[in-house]
Amino acid sequence: MTQAPFKTAIVRKEHFNAAHRLHNPQWDDTQNAKVFGKCNNPNYHGHNYDLEVKVIGFCDPQTGYVMDAKVLSDLIKKEVLYPFDHKNLNIEVPEFQGLNPTAENIARVIYEKLRPSIHPEMDLKIKLYETPRNFVEFPYE
Numbered sequence: 001m002t003q004a005p006f007k008t009a010i011v012r013k014e015h016f017n018a019a020h021r022l023h024n025p026q027w028d029d030t031q032n033a034k035v036f037g038k039c040n041n042p043n044y045h046g047h048n049y050d051l052e053v054k055v056i057g058f059c060d061p062q063t064g065y066v067m068d069a070k071v072l073s074d075l076i077k078k079e080v081l082y083p084f085d086h087k088n089l090n091i092e093v094p095e096f097q098g099l100n101p102t103a104e105n106i107a108r109v110i111y112e113k114l115r116p117s118i119h120p121e122m123d124l125k126i127k128l129y130e131t132p133r134n135f136v137e138f139p140y141e
Contacts (some may be wrong), residue, residue: 007123009056010066014076016085019046020101023090044088049106050129051080053114057122067122079113103130107138 021044022036032040039045053076057066087093089101095109107128118124129135 006058007056008059008066009054010069010072011052011054012069012072012076014051014053014073014081016049016051016081017046018049018084018087018089019044020089020096021045022100022102024100044090047130049084050135051076051110052127052129053110054125054127055118055122056125057119067118075114075117079117080110103128103134103136104138107136111138 020039021041022039023032024035027035053072055067055072059066083093089096089106093101095113096105099105099109107126110128111124111126114126115124126138127135128138
């Protein structure tokens with residue numbers, strides 16, 4: 001059986017809850033409040049994040065999989081859900097020490113945590129919903 005000439009995507013949807021504060025330590029309180037508004041609350045605030053991880057590649061002729069869904073699920077749990085879920089991103093997640101945990105940066109960090117475990121010939125796309133109406137995609141091409 002030969003490999004189909006078209007790529008296929010597998011998407012795993014997950015959910016996690018986390019708190020954060022958007023803050024630039026190089027700015028004073030007035031500038032932070034002006035730029036980040038309620039998201040600059042010194043007592044933090046939380047989101048119910050929805051995450052979509054998309055792996056794009058050719059189906060393996062032996063299995064018919066782009067990637068085993070269980071393997072992808074386990075990887076997301078290990079690299080994202082366990083370290084991020086019900087955490088204060090600013091305080092408890094090392095990747096955000098010195099990095100403002102905006103949705104854009106969270107999506108990039110998730111990508112960087114997953115990318116080494118995804119076959120290099122496969123594409124990886126992250127879509128992170130901070131609210132039902134606000135989401136980011138990384139990388140965006």
